[in-house]
Amino acid sequence: MAKIRTGRVGEQIKKELSQLIQTEMKDPRIGFITVTGVDVTSDLSQAKVYLSVLGDDEQKAATLKGLEKANGFLRSELGKRVRLRHVPELLFKFDESIEYGSRIEKLLGEIGDREDS
Structure with missing residues (x-):
């Protein structure tokens, strides 16, 4: 029963965070982000938010700093x-x-190209 609830809460957090980051955030460090998943602990005290960021390592680091700040x-x-x-x-x-x-x-x-030649 608890796993079902944590899954639903995780999906709702994912949906709301995606919308918040895309529309409400004004930080220039934050580039194009996709929230790919959210894992919530069983007691709902922590949520690991998994992100996919478009750009190089420097832009990823800046985006992570901006999100931590916000x-x-x-x-x-x-x-x-x-x-x-x-x-x-x-x-x-x-x-x-x-x-x-x-x-x-x-x-x-x-590997497929090597086998064809």
């Missing part, structure tokens, strides 16, 4: 939009799975 704003706005007794602490992490998947696809393509 953590309080995001939590307060999230509290207004999602009806929870305690809004979880937000921990931002980069989602490496997209880059990993594209790297594997590229390697498989290279």
